[in-house]
Amino acid sequence: MGYRPRLAKRMLFNRRGSLIGAVLAVTIGILVIHVNFVIFQGLYDAIVRDIGDYRTGDIIVTDEDSFITKSELAVASWFERNPSVEAVAPRISASAEINITKSGRLIEETRVPVVGVDPYRDIKASTVHTTVSDGSYVFARNSVVLGTNVARDLGGATVGDSIKLMVVDRWGEEQIRRLVVSGIASSPGGQGFDYSAVMHIHTLRDMMARDGETGSFMVKMADEGQAAAVRDLFLRSFPSDDFVAETIEEASEEQLQGFRSGIAMINMIGYFGMMSSAFAIVTIQMMIVNGKTREIGILRALGARRRDVLVIFIMQGMLIGAIGAGVGTAAGLSYTFYAKETKMSFNNSLPLEVSYDWAKILQTALMSFALAILASLYPSYRATRLVPVEAMRAV
Amino acid sequence: MLRARSVTKSYGQDATRVTALRDASFDIRRGEFVLIVGASGSGKTTLLNMIGLLSSPTSGRVIIEGVDTTRLDSSGMAAFRNRRLGFVAQFANLLVDLTILENVMLPRQIAGGGWSRGGRPRRDALELLRSVGLEAQAAQRANKVSGGQAQRAAIARGLINRPSIVLADEPTGNLDSVSSESVVRLMKDTARRLNQTFVVVTHDREYFGEVDRVITVSDGRVYEEEEEDGRRAPGPGGRQGGAAAAAAATAPVVPAPAPTAARQREVLP
Numbered sequence: 001m002g003y004r005p006r007l008a009k010r011m012l013f014n015r016r017g018s019l020i021g022a023v024l025a026v027t028i029g030i031l032v033i034h035v036n037f038v039i040f041q042g043l044y045d046a047i048v049r050d051i052g053d054y055r056t057g058d059i060i061v062t063d064e065d066s067f068i069t070k071s072e073l074a075v076a077s078w079f080e081r082n083p084s085v086e087a088v089a090p091r092i093s094a095s096a097e098i099n100i101t102k103s104g105r106l107i108e109e110t111r112v113p114v115v116g117v118d119p120y121r122d123i124k125a126s127t128v129h130t131t132v133s134d135g136s137y138v139f140a141r142n143s144v145v146l147g148t149n150v151a152r153d154l155g156g157a158t159v160g161d162s163i164k165l166m167v168v169d170r171w172g173e174e175q176i177r178r179l180v181v182s183g184i185a186s187s188p189g190g191q192g193f194d195y196s197a198v199m200h201i202h203t204l205r206d207m208m209a210r211d212g213e214t215g216s217f218m219v220k221m222a223d224e225g226q227a228a229a230v231r232d233l234f235l236r237s238f239p240s241d242d243f244v245a246e247t248i249e250e251a252s253e254e255q256l257q258g259f260r261s262g263i264a265m266i267n268m269i270g271y272f273g274m275m276s277s278a279f280a281i282v283t284i285q286m287m288i289v290n291g292k293t294r295e296i297g298i299l300r301a302l303g304a305r306r307r308d309v310l311v312i313f314i315m316q317g318m319l320i321g322a323i324g325a326g327v328g329t330a331a332g333l334s335y336t337f338y339a340k341e342t343k344m345s346f347n348n349s350l351p352l353e354v355s356y357d358w359a360k361i362l363q364t365a366l367m368s369f370a371l372a373i374l375a376s377l378y379p380s381y382r383a384t385r386l387v388p389v390e391a392m393r394a395v
Numbered sequence: 396m397l398r399a400r401s402v403t404k405s406y407g408q409d410a411t412r413v414t415a416l417r418d419a420s421f422d423i424r425r426g427e428f429v430l431i432v433g434a435s436g437s438g439k440t441t442l443l444n445m446i447g448l449l450s451s452p453t454s455g456r457v458i459i460e461g462v463d464t465t466r467l468d469s470s471g472m473a474a475f476r477n478r479r480l481g482f483v484a485q486f487a488n489l490l491v492d493l494t495i496l497e498n499v500m501l502p503r504q505i506a507g508g509g510w511s512r513g514g515r516p517r518r519d520a521l522e523l524l525r526s527v528g529l530e531a532q533a534a535q536r537a538n539k540v541s542g543g544q545a546q547r548a549a550i551a552r553g554l555i556n557r558p559s560i561v562l563a564d565e566p567t568g569n570l571d572s573v574s575s576e577s578v579v580r581l582m583k584d585t586a587r588r589l590n591q592t593f594v595v596v597t598h599d600r601e602y603f604g605e606v607d608r609v610i611t612v613s614d615g616r617v618y619e620e621e622e623e624d625g626r627r628a629p630g631p632g633g634r635q636g637g638a639a640a641a642a643a644a645t646a647p648v649v650p651a652p653a654p655t656a657a658r659q660r661e662v663l664p
Contacts, residue, residue, distance in 0.1 A: 003504035010492035298488045301449060302552075303477020303505045305470050389449040392488060 004308060007299075008315035011292060018291075019320070022284040026324020026368050027331055029277030033270040033364045034332025038339045040266045042352030044259045049353050050191035051255070052248045053127040057089070057218030058227040060251050061234070064242035067092070067213040076121070078237065079219050084226035087124035092116040092204055092215035097166045098146075098197065102155040109153050113196040114167065116204030116215075125220040128185065131192050135159035135183030141203045143182035147194040151184050159183060165197070169209040177207060188349030274368060278375040281320060285379035289313065296383050297391025306384035313383050317376025321369035329365045396592060397423040397446065397560060402455035404441050415441040419455070419617040421610060423560070426590040428583060432600055433612035439596045440564055442612060446594060447480055447562045448472045460559050477505050481553025483563035483582075487545035489537035489552070495544075496520055496533040499552045506556060516555075523551040527581055543574030550581060554591070563595040567602055575602050 012019050052058060061075065062068070068075070072090045079088040093115050099108040119139045123129045129137040138145055144163065151157040159181055166176045185193045205211055221227050231245045249256070289296070296309055333356075338344075340354040404416040416438040423429050433439045444450045445457055448464055457464045459479060467475055481502075482488075489498045499520040524530045527547040532540050540548065546566055553561045563582065567575035579602045586593045597603065610617055 003501060006497075007490070007492065014492050294488070295490050295492070298490060299501075299505075300473065301447070301476060301482050301488075302502045303473050303475075305473045307470075308505065387450075389444050392484065 004312050005315050008312045009319060011288065011295070011312070012316045012319055015288060015291065018284050018288050019323075022281050022320040022372075023324045023327055025277040025280035025284070026320060026372055027328035029274035029371075030325065030328025030364055030368050031331050031335065032273040033267070034328075034335055034361075036266050036270040037357065037360065038336050038344070038354055039346065039352065040263045041357070042339065042344070042354045043346050043350070044256070044263055045353030045355065046189060046346070046350050047191060047259060048248065048252065048256065050187070050189050050350075051252050054131075054187070054192050055126075055218070056246075056248050056251045057125055058221040058224050058248055059219040059231050059234075059245055060248070061217040061219065061243055061245045062215070064244050067210055067215055068217070068243070069213055070238070070241060071212065072214050075214070075217055078234065079217070079230075082230055082233075084221055084223040084230055086220045086222040087121065088220070089121040089125035089218050090118055090201060090214040090216070091122075091218060092201055092208065092210065092213070094167045094204060094208055096197065098150070098154060098163050100154045100157055100161060100163045102157075102161075105155070107153075107155040109150060112150055114165065114204065115193065115196055115198050116201035117198055118201045125218050128193060128198065131185045131187035132183035133186045135181070138182060138198055138200050140180075140182065141200045142177070142179050143200065144179040145183040145185050145193070145198040146181055147192070147196045148184055148186040149194045150197055151181070157181055157184075165199070165207075167204070167207050169207060171209060173209075175207040175209075177203065179203075188345070188351070190350075274371060277324075277368070278371040281317070281372055281375035282378060285313065285317065285320075285376050286382070288316065289379045289383045292383075293386060293391045296386050297388045300386070300388035301392060309384045309386075310380045313380035314373060314376050317373045317380070318369075320376070321372025324372060325365040325369045328368060329361060332364075333361070396425045396427075396460060397594075398456075398458040399442075399446070400456045400458070402442070402445060402452045402457060404438075404445060404450070405453045415615055416445070416452075416612075416617075417615045419612075421617055423592060423594060423608075425559075425592055426586070427607040428586045428593045429595070430600065430603055430606050430609045431594065431596045431612060432598075432609060435598075437612045438615040439612040441615075442617070443562055443564055443594065443596045446560070447482060448476050477502055478556055479559045481556070481558040481561035483546065483549045483553050483561060483566045485565040485568040487537075487542070487549040487569075489545055489548055491536065491538040494534050494536055495529060495540060495548045496524065498537050498548055499523055499555055502552060502556045520551070520555060523554055524548070526585075527551045541574070542570050543577060546570060546574070546578045547581060550578070550585065554585065554589070558591075560592045560594055563593065563597075565596055565598065567597065567599045572602075575599060579603055 076088040076090065079085045093113065096112050096114040097108065097110045098112050099106055101107075117128070117138065119129070119137050123137065132145055135145070144165065146154070146157055154163070157163065161181045163179055163181060164176055165179055166174050169175050179199060185198065187194060205213065219230070221230065227247045231247060234245050235243060299309060336354060336356060339352060343351050344354065345351050399422075400420050402416060402419040403414065405412055405414045407413055419442060431439045431442060441450070445452050448467070452465060455465070459475075462475065464472065464475060489495070490501065493501065496517070500516050503516040503519070521530065521533060524533050527550055529544055529547055529551065532544055532548075537545065537548070550561075553563075566578055566582070570578060582593055582595070583603075585591055595603070
C-alpha cells in the first residue's frame with residue numbers, strides 16, 4: 001500500500017468522532033431511501049397487488065361498448081388452454097338499492113355497487129373470498145356478501161339477515177330479489193369490496209336480464225411475465241369481437257398514476273436527504289482538513305505535491321463513502337427484512353408488499369459512495385491550497 | 396553547493412510593504428555545518444524558508460547544486476524539497492497518525508518508495524533509527540515519544556533521502572538542556588560522518604560549540620559571515636570547508652535512494 005491510502009486511513013480512523021459522524025451521515029441518507037422504498041413502494045405494490053387480486057387479475061377483458069356477449073365458456077376455455085394462465089373468472093357489475101328491516105325499522109341504501117361472481121371460478125382467480133371475515137362466500141344463488149361499510153350503513157347487517165336488493169334491468173324494469181347475507185367482507189387498503197355487495201353471477205345476470213352476458217373476465221396468470229403476450233395473443237385470436245384486453249398496469253394506469261407521482265416526490269425527498277448527507281460530509285471533511293493543517297504543511301514540506309494531498313483527502317471521502325454505503329445498505333436491508341418478516345402494515349391496516357429491489361439497492365449505495373467522494377472534493381481542494389510554511393505554524 | 400544572490404523577501408504592498416530580508420548573498424559549501432543566528436524577527440527563519448523552498452524570494456536567486464530554485468514551479472519545488480532537502484523543525488513536526496518508523500520512511504514514500512516489510516526504504520529507515528538511538532521506539536506512535544526522541548526521529552527523517560542540505564529551524568528551541576545537547580551532538584556527528592551539509596537556525600548558539608560557519612542576520616540583513624576560526628568566508632563559488640573536507644571521505648551510513656523514473660527525468664537548469 002502506498003503512503004497516501006495509509007495516511008488517508010490513519011488520519012480518518014484516528015479521528016473516530018469525525019469518522020462516525022461522516023459514516024452516520026451517509027448511513028442515514030441511505031436508510032431514508034430504503035425506508036421510503038419499503039413504505040411507499042411497498043404501499044404502491046400493495047395497492048397494485050390488491051387491484052390485481054380483487055378486481056382485475058393480471059389481465060382484464062371487457063367489451064369496447066357494453067357487455068361481452070361471447071359465451072363465457074368459450075372465452076374461459078381459450079384462456080385455460082394456455083399453460084401461462086392459472087385461472088379465469090367472469091364477473092358482471094351493476095348498481096343496486098338495498099333495504100333491510102332491523103328492529104321493525106326499514107333502512108335503505110342506494111347506489112351500492114354490486115358484483116356478480118362465479119364463486120367456484122372466482123376463488124381461483126381472485127382473493128375476494130379471503131376478505132370475508134364473517135360467514136362464507138356467495139356459493140348459494142340467493143346469498144349476498146356485504147362489504148363491511150354497506151353492512152354498517154344498513155344498520156349493522158349481520159350474517160343470516162335477509163335483505164331486499166333491487167337493480168334496474170336492461171329494459172328499465174326494477175327487479176327485486178330477497179337475498180340472505182352469507183358473509184361480511186372487510187379488506188384494508190380501499191381496493192376490496194367494503195363499499196360493495198357481492199352476489200352469485202347467475203342471479204345478477206338474471207336480474208339484469210343479461211343471460212349469457214359477462215361484464216368482464218379477470219385472468220390470473222401462473223406466469224405474470226407472460227401477461228402482455230397472452231393478452232396480445234387473445235386479441236389476435238378474436239379479431240372480430242370488440243374485446244378490450246389490458247394488463248393490470250394498463251387497466252389501473254389512471255388510478256396508479258397519482259401514486260407514482262407521490263412515490264417520485266417521496267423519493268425526491270429521500271434524495272434530498274442524501275444530498276444533505278453530502279453537506280454533512282463536506283462539513284466533517286472541512287473539520288478534518290482544518291484539524292490536519294499542520295500535517296498537510298509537513299507533508300508539503302517533505303515534498304508531497306498538491307496532487308498527493310488532494311488524493312489523500314479524496315481517499316478519505318472514498319473511505320467514508322464505502323463504509324457509509326456498506327453500513328447504510330446493511331441497515332436498510334435489515335429494515336426491509338424486518339418489514340417483510342413482520343408483514344408490516346401501512347397505518348396498521350394495509351399489509352405492505354415488501355420486496356428487495358437489488359438494482360435500486362445497488363444504485364443507492366453507489367450514489368452515496370459517489371456523493372461522498374464529490375463532497376470530499378472541495379475540502380480536498382482547500383487542503384491543497386494551504387501554504388506549507390503557514391500550515392506548519394498551525395498547532 | 397548553495398548560492399544565495401541578492402535574496403530579498405518583502406510582504407505587503409506600497410505603504411504597508413515590510414521587507415523581512417534584504418539583499419542577502421552568501422555561499423554554503425558541501426559538508427559545512429552552518430549556523431544562522433540573530434534576534435527574534437531578524438529574518439533568519441525567512442531566510443531558511445527560502446533556502447528550503449517553503450517560500451519564494453521577492454527578488455534574487457537561490458541556487459542549490461546548480462539549480463536555480465526560484466525558477467521551479469510548485470511541483471518542481473515539491474520534488475526538489477523531497478529529494479534534495481531535509482527538514483528538522485522546532486516542534487519535530489512528526490505526523491502523529493504514523494509510527495516513528497513510518498515518519499522516517501515518509502519522504503522516501505513520497506519519492507515513490509514502498510512500505511513493504513523488508514523493503515529498502517524500511518531497512519534504510521531502521522538503519523537511521525539505529526544511528527539516532529531510536530530503534531526501540533520504531534513502532535511507537537509519534538505522539539508517544541519524548542520531545543528529544545521526536546527531534547531525533549525528525550533528524551532521521553531529514554536524512555532518509557540522503558539530501559544535499561538538512562535545514563533545521565530552532566531544533567533545540569523546544570527541548571531541555573540535556574536533550575538539546577544530545578540533539579546537537581547527533582547533528583554534528585551526522586554531519587561529520589556523512590559529510591552532510593547542515594544549515595541550522597538557532598537562538599541557542601552555546602549548544603553548538605565549534606561549527607564551520609556562522610551567518611548572522613539582523614534587521615533583515617545578512618551582514619556578517621565568518622568562519623568559526625575567524626577567517627572571512629570566501630565569495631561565491633568558494634572552497635570546501637575545513638572540517639567538512641576532512642570528513643568527506645567518510646562512507647555514508649545511509650545508502651542513497653535508488654533512482655526512480657522521476658528522479659532520472661529531473662533535468663536541472
